[in-house]
Amino acid sequence: MRELPTVHKGEAAGAAGAPPPPEPPTVSSRRLMVTLSVAGAVAGLAIVLVFGWADPRIQAHRARVLREAVREVLDAPDRYKTLYVTAGGLSATPPPGVDTLAAEKVFLGYDAAGQPIGYAITGSEPGFQDFILLIFGYDAVAGRVLGMKVLESKETPGLGDKIIKDEEFVAGFRDAAAPLVGVKAGRRTGDEHEVDIITGATISSRTVIGIINHRLETLEPLLAAHRARLAAGETLAAGKEEGP
Amino acid sequence: MGELLWILISAMLINNFTLSLFLGLCPFMGVSARVGTAVRMGLANIFVLTMTAVCAWLLNSFVLPYAPYLRLISFIVVIASFVQITEMAIKKASPRLFRELGIFLPLITTNCAILGFAIFQTNRGYDFLQGIFFALGAGLGLTLALVLMASIRETSELSSVPALARNMGLVLIIAGSLSLAFMGFAGLFTS
Amino acid sequence: MRATTARYDLIRGIWKENPVLVQLLGLCPALAVTNTVANSIAMGLATFFVLVGSSLLVATFKNLIPHEVRISAYILIIATFVTIADLVLAAVVPLIHKELGAFIALIVVNCMILGRQEAFASKRPVGRALLDAAGTGAGFMIAVLMMGAFREILGNGSLLGFSVFGESFEPWIIMILPPGGFLTLGFILLAFGWWRERKAEVIRIRQWPHGVASREEAA
8 A cells, every 4th residue: 555645744854864664574465354354344343333322313303403493484383294295296105215314305284183284395495605405384275484494504694694593584484475575675565475685685585585486386286286185085194293 | 407507616616625615725735836736636636536426426326325324434445445546557557647646646535625525425415417517516626726826826936925924824815815705606606 | 763752742742743733734624613612622522532542543453453554444443433423423412513514524534643643653652642642632622722712703703602792793704704714724824933933033133142243243
């Protein structure tokens, strides 16, 4: 294996005057492979053990973050159900052969009386700096957005990240009628479709509005079909239900 | 197609690997004194990155779903082996090129840009074509940053620099200015 | 091999041969995750853990690892410790783990760690290797803490989340963005350069009258 250059200048200077190190004895290839295999096996074992301890905690945290996000945008539902977006519409069972973590999902929240409140939908599009990931709640019956929460963004702190920190902006998404229309501050005409754009963060705000509009455009037929099935009395007995 | 172009331009300019994501700084500091050197290092990086994109995609698709915790080790092994193989191949095919590249190839193994690239590609779940474009964008971005820094350093060698700055401090300040300049690329692509 | 005392092995990594500020190794994490002090602490601890752990193993097994495959073996050991650190951080402090992101995994290619194994741990007894690793790890921690504090105070007006200047402070946002990382380390190195020049100047002035009768004669 080629010697990697060492950058440690002190060591090089010190070794310059020392006698050359003795020639290491040649080692059989078998010993090389055995050593590496043993080391690899031990390393693998250590990692598997730590993974066994850590993974449940990581999954629990991930689920908790998702639960809280769904709660926030659906205005504290009693419980919610995970639905997978498949070619045939929304289904409570995941499509075969697809990784459940990566599959496209929509969440349906129920209130204490067992009535559906609305769908929680995630969406992601490039914003000013990088992708913005958000989740929003949607009341399909009234055609209104219930709430919005930005999950991941790398927008500029102090400017673009106001989409997370500006409470008025976030509150502006409650009860806004879809499709949303962004208006600059102070130019509202009272239309219920309007949402205020943050001054100085126009592109980030527009991206957030665009994500919601584009997702609804794509999912509206599936949501409508699903509502029809619910109204027709189809019970979603199958599928996971999660508490808030 | 628009999405692939976004991936390429984003990796190259908007989220430049060196100036925004802080990857590949060891060669950036050490190799950026001459433009010729910088160009060669950049090209070597583009090549290794593209190959890494392919290998990472293969690993992510077929091997790692069964053992996600072995991701880091398998990436390192693949990168190290690949660089070793490339080195041997170049040595045999063109000894002159091998002499010119010199120490760069082994340095690429410990270049955080390659491993960082593989990890980003995995985290973002890019497929094969997206990974290739990502690699091209990242490599071009690295080359761009290296060449810019090298040109500035070559030119500034002839200017009088105060004694206190005749060390890496000046290089870092220049890098900071370049990074500031590249921040202007944000918002280049908007939906 | 130049003989060094145990004490020297421990303290040289902290300041005189500080891995980040003097040798300029491990710059990727030092610049990327030092935008807040909390992130700096987490990265410093993770790096310390990996450095000490891998030095311990390399020094213990150095006679069993054949020379030809030693780099691969070192990398394997380091990668194992890094994976463990990554998993533990994700399980215990998931929010910080998210902010550090890929840079925990990038500890593996931190030239500082591999350099210590190659130059020191593979050639010295376990005790000395541990001292050296602890010193280098502490030096790294000090460097990233320094940078993290500088960047967070100027760029966010806070320290560990606690506001330092109060409401009227207009944060210098650039400091917590990528250019701020470069500029911070650059300023620190400039400060070191200034200090070195001053010391050299003082020595020059002290030595100046030596062998010279008067200022006029020298001129």
